[in-house]
Amino acid sequence: MENESTENAPAVENISAAKFLQDVPPGEARELTKEAFKYDVRGYPSFRWPAIELYCANEKCGGFRFADPSVSTVDFSASKQEKYAWCDYSCRNCQSHLKLYGIAISSPPGRTLCGSALKIGECPLFGPHLPARVTELLGNDADYFLKGHRAESQGLGIAAFAYYRRVVENQRTHIFDEIISAAEHVGAEAAMIERPKYLRDHWRFQQSIDELKGSLPQILLIEGQNPLELLHPVLSDSIHDRSDEEALEIAAEIRLVLINLAERIALAKTQSDELKKAVEKLAARKAKRGEAKSKP
Numbered sequence: 001m002e003n004e005s006t007e008n009a010p011a012v013e014n015i016s017a018a019k020f021l022q023d024v025p026p027g028e029a030r031e032l033t034k035e036a037f038k039y040d041v042r043g044y045p046s047f048r049w050p051a052i053e054l055y056c057a058n059e060k061c062g063g064f065r066f067a068d069p070s071v072s073t074v075d076f077s078a079s080k081q082e083k084y085a086w087c088d089y090s091c092r093n094c095q096s097h098l099k100l101y102g103i104a105i106s107s108p109p110g111r112t113l114c115g116s117a118l119k120i121g122e123c124p125l126f127g128p129h130l131p132a133r134v135t136e137l138l139g140n141d142a143d144y145f146l147k148g149h150r151a152e153s154q155g156l157g158i159a160a161f162a163y164y165r166r167v168v169e170n171q172r173t174h175i176f177d178e179i180i181s182a183a184e185h186v187g188a189e190a191a192m193i194e195r196p197k198y199l200r201d202h203w204r205f206q207q208s209i210d211e212l213k214g215s216l217p218q219i220l221l222i223e224g225q226n227p228l229e230l231l232h233p234v235l236s237d238s239i240h241d242r243s244d245e246e247a248l249e250i251a252a253e254i255r256l257v258l259i260n261l262a263e264r265i266a267l268a269k270t271q272s273d274e275l276k277k278a279v280e281k282l283a284a285r286k287a288k289r290g291e292a293k294s295k296p
Contacts, residue, residue, distance in 0.1 A: 018050040020117055021101055025126050025154050029118040037108055037115055038073075045107045046073040047115065049087050054098045055129035056091040064129075066092040067099065076107040083107075084120070099124065126150055133266035134259055139174045141167040149255060157248025161239055164254040168231060175261075176200035179220060182268040188217040219268045220261070227261045 015024075017036040024030055037045045049069035056065045067089040074085045082104065089099040102120035127146045135142045148163030168175070180196045195215040216226050231254065239247065 014114060018052045021052050024119055026119045026121045029116055031114045031116045034114055044076055046075045047105045048073055056096055056098060058094045058096045060094040061091060068092050074105050081107045134262040137178055137262040138167055139171050141170045152251050157244040157251055158239060160251035161247040164251055173200055178265050182220060182265045183217050185269045186217055186219055192217050220264050222260050227257050230257050
């Protein structure tokens, strides 16, 4: 019975130690590549904590930077093949503390074989860095978005779908406000400002998508499509009609549309502000040249 269970177990992916720390959620195990371990003169293995890339929010950085471990290795002896280990990671650039990892390590049974690791946990919690523009779009529900992404990364499609759906439904009014603000920044025609204002106060996902047509300026369209039209059909359907696999696929699509919409709103505001400043500076230069010419 035990052999049958082993034969039916899914194959474990063989990955680098850096990829394991960066991309694998807590509670999951992976076989690590041989490069994750080194051997001393006695032939005893050591797990090597790798340098990894993490997002550093320090004002000196404000982006992804290499992070270095506070300890270099986890050493094994002949009598100890499994160990629990903890390690802090700090930004290589500004030295800010970024992450604490807890793992359980099993040493390789031989030089030509691979060891394995189980991620016990990490702090801050596992999940992608959420750009400020996305936080602004999602408001108080940004944490639900992160929970949805964690569920998605673990293959929990229905959970991810439910989290993302809740974010959009809770933040519907705020999303419309951000769209209206972006439309005003780019000087959209009155209809593209007044229509979203009306829909903000009256629209629900159960309504016809025909009401959304032509309601957004070009800069907010995703591949020529109104993002609200893209979200409408999947968010208006019942989650009970979806398989976990289908829900997982749709959840990923919702996440990408929301992130892209946030980026386009931020771009619209930034571009319009930059253009306004450029026009003001050019107008000032023109006025200055006119004054110079008028002098005798």
